[in-house]
Each structure stands twice: as structure tokens, then as C-alpha cells.
Amino acid sequence: MPKRTNQEWLAELKSPEHNQAGLSAHNQALVDLRALLVRGLGYAVANRYHVPEADLEDFAQEALLKILDGLDTFRGESLFTTWANKIAINVAFSELRRLRWKDVSLQDLVAPYEDSGDFTPEVLTDSSPSPEQRMNQRMMIEKVQEIINEELTDRQRTAMIAVMMEGMPIREVARRMGSNRNALYKLLHDARSHLKARMQLEGISPQKVLAAFE
Amino acid sequence: MMKLEPAMLKKMVHAVITTRPDELTCDECFGEIDRFVEMELAGKNAAEAMPLVEDHLQRCHDCHEEFEALLAVLKALHAEE
Numbered sequence: 001m002p003k004r005t006n007q008e009w010l011a012e013l014k015s016p017e018h019n020q021a022g023l024s025a026h027n028q029a030l031v032d033l034r035a036l037l038v039r040g041l042g043y044a045v046a047n048r049y050h051v052p053e054a055d056l057e058d059f060a061q062e063a064l065l066k067i068l069d070g071l072d073t074f075r076g077e078s079l080f081t082t083w084a085n086k087i088a089i090n091v092a093f094s095e096l097r098r099l100r101w102k103d104v105s106l107q108d109l110v111a112p113y114e115d116s117g118d119f120t121p122e123v124l125t126d127s128s129p130s131p132e133q134r135m136n137q138r139m140m141i142e143k144v145q146e147i148i149n150e151e152l153t154d155r156q157r158t159a160m161i162a163v164m165m166e167g168m169p170i171r172e173v174a175r176r177m178g179s180n181r182n183a184l185y186k187l188l189h190d191a192r193s194h195l196k197a198r199m200q201l202e203g204i205s206p207q208k209v210l211a212a213f214e
Numbered sequence: 215m216m217k218l219e220p221a222m223l224k225k226m227v228h229a230v231i232t233t234r235p236d237e238l239t240c241d242e243c244f245g246e247i248d249r250f251v252e253m254e255l256a257g258k259n260a261a262e263a264m265p266l267v268e269d270h271l272q273r274c275h276d277c278h279e280e281f282e283a284l285l286a287v288l289k290a291l292h293a294e295e
Contacts, residue, residue, distance in 0.1 A: 035289075043290040044283040057241065078248035082288060086248050089283045097276070113217050121220060145218050146225065163220055164229060169276050182239045185274070192233040199230065206231040211218050 001032045009080040011032075013071060034060050036081060037088040042121045044089045059095065063088035083210070097169040106176045107168045110158050133212070140212045143204060151198050156191035160183060229273065236266065243270040243277050251284045255292075 004012070012029035030149040037060035045051045067084050074083055081152075129137065148157065155177065162168040199206060218226075238246075250267045253260035261268035271278045 025291075039294075040287040040291060043287045046286070048279070048283065078252050082252055082284070082289075084246040086244070086280070086284050089280050089287070090244065093276070093280055093283070124237045141218050141220070141223055144223055148218075148226075160226070163275075164225060164247050167275060170274070171276070182241045189237055191232065192230050193235070195226075195230045198235050206227045209227050210224060213224055 001036065004029070004080075006074075006076055006080040010071060010074070013068060015081060027195050030064070037063055037084060040085045041088055041092055044085075045091065049093075049100075051092075051096065056092070058131060059092040060088060063091040066091060094171060097172060098175075101172045104168065106158055106162055106168075106173065109162050109168060111160050113165070113166060118178070136212050140209050143202075144209065147202070147204075148200050151194045152191050156187060156194075159188055160191055165190060232269075232273070234269065237273075238266045238270040240270075240274060240277055243267055243274065244280075247277070247281055247284065251281065251288060254285060255288055 009029065011023045013033070038056050041051075041056045041059055042053075046057070063084070067087055070087070074080065137187045150158070159173055160178070162173045163170055170184050170188075174180050177184065179187070196206075246264060246267045250264050252262045253263060271281055
């Protein structure tokens with residue numbers, strides 16, 4: 001594949017000039033970029049996801065359309081090929097995450113975190129800390145639980161459990177909540193900000209909470 | 215009522231302590247990540263030059279996964295040349 005500058009990539013990928021040379025440069029750029037994306041995706045998924053070659057080509061094709069559609073948003077702050085590869089990775093990983101989590105409902109994820117009333121934190125059954133330490137730990141847990149219950153909405157709690165505790169991808173949580181990745185990140189950020197403010201208001205030093213469990 | 219195990223409490227408290235008002239969203243991080251990765255590859259301290267991107271990568275598993283993948287791709291493609 002010939003080395004192209006960013007300007008050459010853009011010129012060749014944008015609407016081709018209506019002559020034979022222009023058309024053939026355009027088609028060659030498409031072929032080269034698609035091949036580059038397929039190769040890149042092969043490296044991107046290695047050790048992460050098991051993906052058949054045909055799927056990599058589908059992802060590359062989908063990414064190619066997105067790239068062509070978004071050529072005007074390329075700011076030229078990196079190599080064009082770096083920018084194109086990041087889009088392809090995002091397209092592929094979003095789909096692979098969707099498939100990996102497709103059978104998991106938010107309800108199932110959150111259920112184990114619902115307190116049935118007879119919950120004893122594992123720390124209280126652990127014999128290693130002193131009674132005083134255990135009392136301290138229990139108080140910390142109860143206080144933080146109280147703050148979470150009072151400060152966060154159901155949606156915030158659910159999102160926090162799914163993303164932070166269970167590692168569900170943000171976009172997957174967002175999809176199930178009828179939201180999008182950006183809005184869900186903001187929802188989580190708001191939740192953390194509320195908790196931080198309330199802890200400061202109550203004079204609970206987070207460092208002290210963490211130290212109690214050292 | 216939400217049930218808290220100590221490990222979960224620690225994780226949550228850590229995320230809460232480090233919360234800052236100027237965090238990037240995933241889309242904003244995505245907008246910068248190609249430049250960030252190229253700086254890393256050039257041996258420059260990208261985390262210091264772009265602290266908000268670094269902060270987002272530390273707290274967002276999905277963006278971090280894509281960052282690592284992009285880094286791996288560029289390294290592998292360079293090695294091919």
C-alpha cells in the first residue's frame with residue numbers, strides 16, 4: 001500500500017473527480033483503507049475477543065462507511081490512519097460488547113445487591129479484625145449505605161452497580177435504560193459528585209473509610 | 215436499600231474521592247484518544263500532557279479497552295513496516 005499524507009487520504013476519499021484517474025485513485029484509496037482496517041482489527045481483537053475473519057471484514061466495512069461519512073470531522077491532529085483505526089475499533093468493540101452482554105438484564109445484575117433485610121456484611125463474619133475494628137467497619141458500611149440510599153436515584157444506583165460493580169459496558173447499560181453512552185456517563189458523574197458532597201457535608205473523610213478496611 | 219460488601223465499598227469510595235467537576239465524557243475522550251495514543255507511541259508523557267484524557271481512561275473501562283487496542287494496533291502496524 002502506498003504511503004499517503006493526511007491530505008492525500010482526504011483528497012482521494014472525498015467525492016472523486018469525474019475523470020478516470022480520479023475515480024481510480026478514489027477506488028484504490030477505499031480498497032487500501034478497508035484492507036488496513038481489517039488488519040488493524042485483527043490486532044485489536046487479539047487476546048480480547050474471538051472473532052471470525054468474515055466478521056472483521058463486516059466491521060471494517062461498517063467503519064469505512066462511518067469514516068467516509070465523518071471525513072469533515074477529522075481535525076488532522078493525528079495521522080488519518082490512526083483516526084480511522086480508532087473508529088473501526090469503536091465500531092467493532094461496541095458490537096462485540098453488545099453480543100457478549102446480550103442475555104444479561106439489568107434486573108438480574110442488580111438483584112444480588114438488593115438488601116433482603118437479613119444481610120450480614122462478610123467483614124462481620126471475618127474473625128481477623130479486633131472487635132473494635134469490626135464495629136468501626138460496620139459503622140462505616142452502614143453510614144455509606146445510608147448516604148447512597150438517600151442521595152442516589154434508582155437509576156443512578158442501578159447504573160452504578162451495573163457499571164462499577166459488575167463491569168457492564170456503559171453503552172449496554174445505556175441501551176437498557178433508554179439512554180446513550182454520554183448521558184449515562186454524566187448520570188454516573190452526578191451520582192459520584194452527590195456522594196462526594198454529602199460525605200464532605202457529614203465530615204466523613206473518604207480516606208478514613210478506606211483506612212478502616214486496610 | 216443497597217447491600218454493600220467491603221470490597222465494593224472501597225471501590226465506590228475510591229471512585230467518589232477522585233471525582234472531579236471537569237471530567238471528560240466518553241465522546242470527548244474518544245475525540246482526543248488518537249492524539250493521546252500517538253504521543254504515547256512517540257515516547258512522550260501523554261498522561262501529563264492530557265491529564266483529563268488520562269483521568270477518563272483510569273475510570274472508564276470501555277474507553278480504556280479501546281485505548282489499549284488502538285495502541286496495540288499502531289505498534290503492530292509499525293512493526294509490519
